[in-house]
Amino acid sequence: MSDRKPFRWHILVFLAPAVLVYTAIMIIPLFATLNLSLFTKVDRVSQFNGLGNFRTLFGDPRWSASFWNALGNNTWFFIVHMLVQNPIGILLAAILSNPRLRGAAFYRTAIFIPTILSFVVVGFVWKLMLSPIWGVAPDLLNAVGLKSLFAPWLGKEAYALTTLALISVWQFVGIPMMLIYAALLSIPEEVIEAAEMDGVTGASQFWKIKLPLILPSIGIISILTFVGNFNAFDLIYSAQGALAGPNFATDILGTFLYRTFFGFQLQLGDQNMGATIATAMFFIILIGVCIYLFAIQTRLRRYQF
Amino acid sequence: MSVSRHSPARSVAAHAVLITYTLIALFPVFVIVINAFKSRKAIFAHPLALPNAETLDWVGFKTVLKQGDFFQYFLNSMTVTVGSLFFVLLFGAMAAFALSEYRFKANTMVGLYLALGIMIPIRLGTVAILQLMVASGLVNTLTSLVLVYTAQGLPLAVFILSEFMRQVSDDLKNAGRIDGLSEYRIFFRLVLPLIRPAMATVAVFTMIPIWNDLWFPLILAPAESTKTITLGSQVFIGQFVTDWNAVLAALSLAILPVLVLYLIFSRQLIRGITAGAVK
Numbered sequence: 358m359s360d361r362k363p364f365r366w367h368i369l370v371f372l373a374p375a376v377l378v379y380t381a382i383m384i385i386p387l388f389a390t391l392n393l394s395l396f397t398k399v400d401r402v403s404q405f406n407g408l409g410n411f412r413t414l415f416g417d418p419r420w421s422a423s424f425w426n427a428l429g430n431n432t433w434f435f436i437v438h439m440l441v442q443n444p445i446g447i448l449l450a451a452i453l454s455n456p457r458l459r460g461a462a463f464y465r466t467a468i469f470i471p472t473i474l475s476f477v478v479v480g481f482v483w484k485l486m487l488s489p490i491w492g493v494a495p496d497l498l499n500a501v502g503l504k505s506l507f508a509p510w511l512g513k514e515a516y517a518l519t520t521l522a523l524i525s526v527w528q529f530v531g532i533p534m535m536l537i538y539a540a541l542l543s544i545p546e547e548v549i550e551a552a553e554m555d556g557v558t559g560a561s562q563f564w565k566i567k568l569p570l571i572l573p574s575i576g577i578i579s580i581l582t583f584v585g586n587f588n589a590f591d592l593i594y595s596a597q598g599a600l601a602g603p604n605f606a607t608d609i610l611g612t613f614l615y616r617t618f619f620g621f622q623l624q625l626g627d628q629n630m631g632a633t634i635a636t637a638m639f640f641i642i643l644i645g646v647c648i649y650l651f652a653i654q655t656r657l658r659r660y661q662f
Numbered sequence: 663m664s665v666s667r668h669s670p671a672r673s674v675a676a677h678a679v680l681i682t683y684t685l686i687a688l689f690p691v692f693v694i695v696i697n698a699f700k701s702r703k704a705i706f707a708h709p710l711a712l713p714n715a716e717t718l719d720w721v722g723f724k725t726v727l728k729q730g731d732f733f734q735y736f737l738n739s740m741t742v743t744v745g746s747l748f749f750v751l752l753f754g755a756m757a758a759f760a761l762s763e764y765r766f767k768a769n770t771m772v773g774l775y776l777a778l779g780i781m782i783p784i785r786l787g788t789v790a791i792l793q794l795m796v797a798s799g800l801v802n803t804l805t806s807l808v809l810v811y812t813a814q815g816l817p818l819a820v821f822i823l824s825e826f827m828r829q830v831s832d833d834l835k836n837a838g839r840i841d842g843l844s845e846y847r848i849f850f851r852l853v854l855p856l857i858r859p860a861m862a863t864v865a866v867f868t869m870i871p872i873w874n875d876l877w878f879p880l881i882l883a884p885a886e887s888t889k890t891i892t893l894g895s896q897v898f899i900g901q902f903v904t905d906w907n908a909v910l911a912a913l914s915l916a917i918l919p920v921l922v923l924y925l926i927f928s929r930q931l932i933r934g935i936t937a938g939a940v941k
Contacts, residue, residue, distance in 0.1 A: 374753040383782075458677075584780065646780075
């Protein structure tokens with residue numbers, strides 16, 4: 358039917374503003390930056406260098422050690438989010454979606470509060486909370502008799518990254534909670550009633566009826582977490598500075614990119630190596646998204662009510 | 663109806679989990695805010711005590727208000743956030759409507775092209791964006807931030823909104839067409855009101871990263887007159903690291919307006935989500 362119609366201008370009108378802004382501000386600069394990764398500066402003159410920058414980044418010991426360290430840290434950062442943030446978000450959403458629960462609005466509002474705070478605030482708040490000078494954290498542990506467990510976590514190489522990941526989880530748990538909550542509420546009452554007629558209630562109702570229905574939403578929050586984590590920067594920068602201390606233990610790709618791009622201490626900023634790291638990040642994220650699109654999303658069945 | 667669905671034990675357990683998590687979520691914020699009102703001595707001696715007549719001290723706030731122009735920063739953040747949000751929602755909903763409603767040749771292509779932006783952080787293009795803003799004379803203007811955040815917010819908005827638009831009943835739209843409504847009227851009069859709950863959700867998810875962003879204000883608009891509250895407080899706190907009163911007061915000033923705004927806005931959001939689910 359659509360073939361017989363004249364050109365439908367309204368489609369163009371609907372699409373044009375979004376496509377234009379997006380292309381001009383995002384796509385063109387992005388490719389211009391990716392293009393920079395193929396060049397290098399020799400005596401201030403830009404020269405085509407092919408994939409030479411990438412050989413340096415992955416192979417040259419001066420660069421590759423930092424790169425693999427940042428990539429490894431970033432992966433751990435993501436794993437902590439997947440194992441802690443998303444299950445907690447789903448659990449809270451599952452409890453909240455019970456129609457008989459009193460005070461659900463209060464809990465929802467309260468639990469979402471950390472998400473609205475800026476990284477700067479969150480970074481400093483936790484720096485103060487965990488500070489051995491101030492003693493809020495040691496006092497609290499003392500109250501439950503676990504004072505011996507206290508350590509200046511943000512200052513220890515072994516714990517700093519996990520601590521920051523948990524701080525980030527603390528901040529962002531509201532997002533999976535809200536998305537899953539909305540998905541759970543959109544399950545029609547008839548489906549739940551039918552399950553109850555068959556005697557499927559409580560936890561088994563959640564596992565057997567609701568969870569399969571919200572799998573697409575879980576897929577979406579997983580990929581959002583992945584993308585968010587692999588371009589994270591602000592929290593680490595606010596809490597640990599551009600050097601991502603102690604001794605680069607909390608260095609992730611975002612902070613590594615920032616240091617390379619804009620320079621730090623005595624090292625000068627390097628546009629081309631910065632662009633090379635940005636390109637590497639681009640491909641890492643691309644691979645993750647492709648896995649999601651082709652391996653996960655296509656296998657999830659979509660239910661329409 | 664089964665017994666387990668409203669057994670008191672389950673309900674107590676549910677509340678226990680929720681209360682525990684609510685405490686975890688609010689406790690750090692609470693500690694920061696109460697200590698902002700205390701004297702330096704009391705901050706260290708009894709960090710968990712509420713301020714009383716003896717320990718009440720406004721010195722931190724006085725330092726902050728003398729040093730930084732927080733009201734201006736706040737206005738800048740509001741302008742940028744509201745401006746970007748308006749364009750993201752309007753342009754995003756329009757594009758989402760086109761993609762979910764019409765079948766045309768380039769549909770999948772345009773959809774994928776826009777979806778690209780969900781996975782690619784706009785930050786990776788920062789250097790070229792800065793060059794662009796310098797070339798167009800937009801450096802140190804709030805317009806540059808609105809443009810960047812609109813581009814940043816659009817992909818996710820289109821993605822989420824078109825998911826919701828697919829659920830709007832075809833019968834309703836076709837009924838509108840039979841009544842002679844133009845496609846524009848169908849969009850603005852029929853579809854937009856129906857997806858308001860989804861718009862509220864998208865608004866919150868778009869707004870948060872914009873309000874909280876440190877990167878682009880730092881690079882595109884670091885001038886005193888265009889500083890956002892996030893950048894302003896970062897710079898301020900960085901200068902006063904050892905003045906605990908000032909740092910705690912600055913953090914409270916950064917937290918409280920957002921909190922008030924959120925508490926006003928969250929009713930809308932929650933009503934929106936629930937209304938959307940009940941349909």
